[in-house]
Amino acid sequence: MSEIISSDNLRKLAAEWIEQGVRVAAPQHAGGRVLYLPLKNSADLLLDAFIHPANSAKEFLFPKSETLYAYRVEGQDVKLVEAPGTETPQVLLGVRPCDAAAFPILDHIFNWDCADELYNRRRRNTTIVVLACSAHDANCFCTSVGLGPASERGADVLLVPLTNDTFEVRSVTEKGRSLFAGKTQTDNVAAMAAAGPEPRFAPDAVRKFSAANFEHPIWGEHALACVGCGACAHTCPTCHCFDIVDEHGERVRNWDSCQFSLFTLHASGHNPRPDQGSRQRQRILHKFSIYPDKFGEILCTGCGNCTRNCPAGLGVLPLLIAIEHEEHLPA
Amino acid sequence: MSEVFEPRIVAFVCNWCTYLGADLAGTTRLEYPANVRIVRLPCSGRIDFNLLIKAFEIGADAVLVSGCHPGDCHYNTGNYHARRRWMLFRPLLEVLGFDMRRLHFAWISAAESRKFQQTVKQVVEETRQLGPYQYPAPPTDSYGAGREPHKNHFDAAAAQQRAREMLEAKEVDVVIGYGSSGPVFIRRPEDVDQITCEETGLNLAAYLGRKEVRAMGRAAILTKPMDAGALVVLERESQIESGAVKTIPIGEPGKGDFSDLDALLALPPAERMAWWAGEFARCTRCYACRQVCPMCYCERCIADKNRPVVIDTSPTPVGNFAWHVTRAFHLAGRCVGCGACNHACPVGIDLRLLNMAVHRAVAEQFDFNVGADPKAESPIGCWAPADHEEFIR
Amino acid sequence: MKNIYQPDLMEVAAVQRHTADVKSVKVRFRDADCAQQFQFRVGQFGIFSSFGYGESVFNICSSSTWSDGLEFCFRKTGRVTEALWEIEEGDTIGFRGPYGNGYPVEAWKGKNLIFLGGGIAMPPIRCAIWYALENRADYGDITIVYGARTVADLVYVNELAEWSKRERVRVIQCVDPGGETPNWTGEIGFVPTVFERAQVAAENSVALVIGPPIMIKNTMPVLDRMGLPRASVYTSLENRMKCGVGKCGRCNCGPVYVCKEGPVFTMEELAALPQDY
Structure with a gap:
């Protein structure tokens, strides 16, 4: 027996949550594309006919700009004012498995040694309702990094599309179970997950190659077309690099990107990563070598957003395929 | 709110005319509202638009910008240049929907203490009616529909042919073209089939300044109808030599659509x-x-x-x-x-x-066409006596 | 739970100007409990903030054996250091830390210490020198070679003079050719050359080398020639950092987060890392 819910009832449920003051974020149409945005009207909720939103769901746990604390300078003295932390419950509704899988991965970095309470507090107050994929595009490569169209990693609930506008509701955690308790019907149908993309490369080969080839022409060659913007990092579910600045009496953390030329620039003017090639290398190394070495997990969920959003059509995938090819060349 | 709203006005004024006009207002005991904070700059030509934006950002309810009358500039032409910039800055603020009633321009000479007094009084009164300036909250009902990225289709065969000729004749060392997912850098004639013109969103002139691209030698770029204008501007601004970059035009020019x-x-x-x-x-x-x-x-x-x-x-x-x-x-x-x-x-x-x-x-x-003549003076870098100024008090 | 990005407040106790663009500052915790609990190891760093301008990373250049506050030293080069340049006694700054690994002063016990520094790299060496002097019996001979571009660029000159009066401490100061003044009594030349001329014995020694990349690059062959193994040569990296706690993702040097696993490395360890610094 399985639990099911119709899309109408799901929308009603979303409307109820909004009514109760829950912050609901979900894929919607905006700016000529699909984006994860706070849901204002449950009719705007998208449940099919999109591959992956142009942004990632990380911004609801790790916002693009966040006040760490405020301060007031009073003569020679300073008063610190703690950031007004919010305990508002939130539901990420209809996020793709590749977005949900990013959260357990990000938990490592925000909690090794010292815990980032700002992230953790949002994490605790968030329930993640994953919508399994029914299609993929040429940029998707979840199956290459150990995930898939119906992966439960990071999900509290997994919705798998059935025919006739209905979803099978698979509760993964207690949090998810209680969210949908009493809201579903039972049925004896079981949803079949769609087939994922064919695996495109082996992460181990990438790790081996990038660890052994810090200096290699492939980095510079692939970075030729890179314009040095942060579109890849900002739309990536796992990229988490940030900057800290003072603005208007607050200390604020903002998303940053390893592709910006200022990212590693020293005050002396020296820059350890002086060109786009070394910055692209850092992005690959961080995801496929540094992070796995430290935390045992690849810092990539194969969502394909970096390629989808790259103005120059790059992203990690073409480079990863090229590396795999390079790794298998006879020595 | 029980308190009376007292607008905060920031006045950016030039050192030689308006500041002295304000000073004269003080010494001749012409009273004007204390709502105005005067920021003195050397010349109205130095009053950068970012200062105006910053003032609103940190709490101004209205901004007054004032300098010497035309012909009176201490540096001869600073105020004419300023006028030019405001002529173009105002249409930008207009499309953004910025409340133009909060931004005031004036010419006030060192002798016009009364004009300074009257202008400040008017600005304060008008702003009082408008209420405090606030950056608006986004609409609450739905999100902007935006524009779907549209794709044009271009004939790749002709571009490939031209690229091959250029590389074979050693006219250029690299052809920057559009491939299946973005830019491709073609250095050998046999590689021109990588130019497929499938993804043509970028303007390839953006790559010309890159160190790695410069190191490749003489370049040709594929240009969509609007793209080649960039080369004209780059030449006007001394970023490239005249004729140094070859072009391979693709697509037919369309009509400007506003x-x-x-x-x-x-x-x-x-x-x-x-x-x-x-x-x-x-x-x-x-x-x-x-x-x-x-x-x-x-x-x-x-x-x-x-x-x-x-x-x-x-x-x-x-x-x-x-x-x-x-x-x-x-x-x-x-x-x-x-x-x-x-x-x-x-x-x-x-x-x-x-x-x-x-x-x-x-x-x-x-009457300036940006991408037409590299020798034509940029409209933002020059001025004309006849520049209109009906928006200046 | 404590917000890991929130600093403790410190009061400026003293400001000392060393050169035209280098100052050192002594600060004390405003909160008595903080002052009580605070401990650090020499070689660790702190994140100091000027409120309204931002945070900057500096080595804690006082000795960990001193109980009265802490000191840092900076060159005026950017937004935050320009703001810190203006601070006066009694002002408040923010401090987070201590962060990083610090020098292995326990492992150095019983060894002769060689300190080689260039320019603004004196402060991170200074804390180690004072630590060794405060625990004099634990360490052997101390050699300090410190150079700067010109006489006017030398920092902590009074302390250099003081150290040279201590027992079994040899201090050699040098300036680049052309950087000397008529009454300059120190050496003229670059740190690596001056150090080689000094004929320091390698037996039972460790070296701490901090300075601009070019100085470190040219010093390494000298140390190799005198037979000091690279595992006994230490340096401190200065990668750009924001968070200091291994999260912001910019200080890594290959697989190593400099803010957590560094900033102190042996040259042997560095050789195994990619050239990402």
């Missing part, structure tokens, strides 16, 4: 401002718009400078507003309308509309 801009301008200003607030709310400051722009070749962008911080680096509503105003205005008389910024924006902000507003003002007010 219908989207007109539709936006048909909305009341407050609605425009709120609509843009919703659009800018999505901006993450990935700077893709800047990085793909052939005109954004500055070694270090003003947005990346921090002494002082002119534009907040945080992707907050006010920070994003300041960034997009700056980006668009730094392209005044320079944007060639290639649309690469729109193509690049991952969150689908229709940045083109801002550029179009300034572009149209440049064309209409100065």
